[in-house]
Amino acid sequence: MEREKKDFDYLIVGQGLAGTLLGYFLIKSGKRILYMDNSHHSAASKIAAGIMNPITGRKFVKTWRVGDLFPFARELYAEMEKETGVRFFYDMNIIRELFNFREDNEWLLRTDFPGYDEYYEGKPDLGNYKGKVKRGFSTIELKQSGRMNIPLLVGTFSEKWKKEKRILTEKFIHKNIFFDKRNIRYGEYKFKKIIFCEGYQAKNNPFFQDLNYEESKGERLIVRIPNMDFRKIFKHKLYIVPLGNDEYWIGATNDWYHEDDLPTEEKYKILKNGLENILNVPFEILHxxxxxxxTNRDRKPLLGLHPEHHQLAIFNGLGSKGASLGPYWANQMADFLINEKPLEKEVNIRRIYDKKK
Ligand SMILES: Cc1cc2nc3c(=O)[nH]c(=O)nc-3n(C[C@H](O)[C@H](O)[C@H](O)COP(=O)(O)OP(=O)(O)OC[C@H]3O[C@@H](n4cnc5c(N)ncnc54)[C@H](O)[C@@H]3O)c2cc1C
Incomplete structure (x- = not known):
């Protein structure tokens, strides 16, 4: 009996957004899962805004696979909300300020492209932001967008699975893996496979060293802006994202080179000054x-098996768009693990190994 309790189908290393979504599908299919998570302070899932934005960047490009990813994500979040009784997803339009004639023109050209009209409102409406924010050259309003509360989703499932004794709060030590003929052992535990969902800490994983990781450090503020009741996401030089109770997520910075993973005085000032330059009303910084x-070089998720040790797998690379990318690709990864359904080439890590041959 005791022995059976230590036998699992899968060990998932890391219970951030990637590990949570993948585990959700595997548990739903009746698989026996154990998690190991060291609750690292610089895990992206702890501070992400969770914005889902269908049209991004200076060129107003539609998010990659938006037509597949967004409906799938919405449906999954609704299902997870029903299961837990906790609300994670908020439908929210995005008001985006454009800053010059060139941007405005670029946007106008884009709106002529097929399939764009379902993602923007004909007449932008600032709602409660009117008179409270500095304006750019022109304004657009995106729809089918929203905010997924990533920290709450991860925290809710962490609590639930801890009660179900599925999570060990400890650091996974890669050198302690022992390969059996058919299984894999770690201490007193036995698994069919280990799946690594370690976020940026994958760089320390000796089994998956060659996957072109890149790290983008982000800093953000949580502020209180009393009695404004802003309901939409506002994208100026920074994002203002309503969290409820007069609290707003402000961010974020993006640094490809950084000395450590801690908040810095420099970025604090950039965010504070940035917000002062956007808002005409007072705010108080809470956090x-x-x-x-x-992130990785080609900005596509990283799914697949180790080229030699097929008992080791990875699900990572959600980059800056975990809320949109996570559900669809976690489902595909689960289908691959359970039913051996082939992974799409664009996300399969074999694309990287093949190029290096
Ligand atoms: C400032 C900021 C803003 C963002 N805004 C958005 C946004 O608006 N919209 C959006 O979609 N995405 C956003 N993101 C991105 C989003 O946070 C990520 O895509 C997503 O959270 C990545 O999840 P993950 O599970 O892959 O990684 P992580 O969140 O890093 O989770 C990895 C987990 O693995 C654990 N772990 C790692 N190694 C070990 C080990 N050896 N042993 C045990 N445990 C281990 C860690 O402790 C952690 O809990 C933002 C990120 C940042 C930093």
Whole structure:
């Protein structure tokens, strides 16, 4: 009996957003899962805004695979809300300020492209932001966007799974893996596979060293702006994201080179001054945080098996868009693990190994 309790189908290393979503699908399919998570302070899932934005960047490009990813994510978040009784997802339009004629023109050209009209409102409406924010050259309003409360989702499932004794709060030590003929052992535990969902800490994983990781450090503020009741996301030089109770997420910075993973005085000032330059109303800073986004060179998720040790797998690379990318690709990863359904080439880590041959 005791022996059976230490036998699992899968060990998932890391219970951030990636590990949570993947584990959700595996548990739903009846798989026996154990998690190991060291609750690292610079895990991206702890401070992300969770914005889901269908049209991004200076060129107003539609988010990659938006037509597949967004409906799938919405449906999954609704299902997870129903299961837990906790609300994670908020439908919110994004008001985006454009800053010059060139941007405005670029946007106008884009709106002629097929399939764009379902993602923007004909007449932008600032709502409660009117008179409270500095304006740019022109304004657009995006729809089918929203905010997914990533820290709450991860925290809710962490609590639930801790009660179900599925999570060990400890650091996984890679050199303690022992390969059996068919299984894999770690201390007193036995698994069919270990799946690494370590976020940016994958860089320390000796089994998956060659995956072109890049780290993007982000810092953000949580502020109180009393009695404004802003309901939409506002994208100026920074994002203002309503969290409820007069609190707002402000961010974020993006640093490809950084000395450590801690909040810095320099970025605090940039965010504070940046917000002062946007708002015409007072605010109070409640919290300043930093974390590292798990990014890689081609900006596509990283799914697949180790080329030699097929008992080891990875699900990572959600970058700066975990809320949109996570559900669809976690489902695909689960289907691959359970039913051996092939992974799409664009996300399979074999794309990287093949190039290096
Ligand atoms: C400032 C900021 C703003 C962001 N805003 C958005 C946004 O608006 N929209 C959006 O979609 N995304 C956003 N993101 C990105 C989003 O946070 C990530 O895509 C997502 O959270 C990544 O999740 P993950 O599980 O891969 O990694 P992580 O969140 O880093 O989780 C990895 C987990 O693995 C654990 N772990 C690692 N190694 C070990 C080990 N050896 N042993 C045990 N445990 C281990 C860690 O403790 C951690 O809990 C933002 C990120 C940042 C930093």
């Amino acid at each position: 300043h945080g930093a974390a590292i986004r798990p």
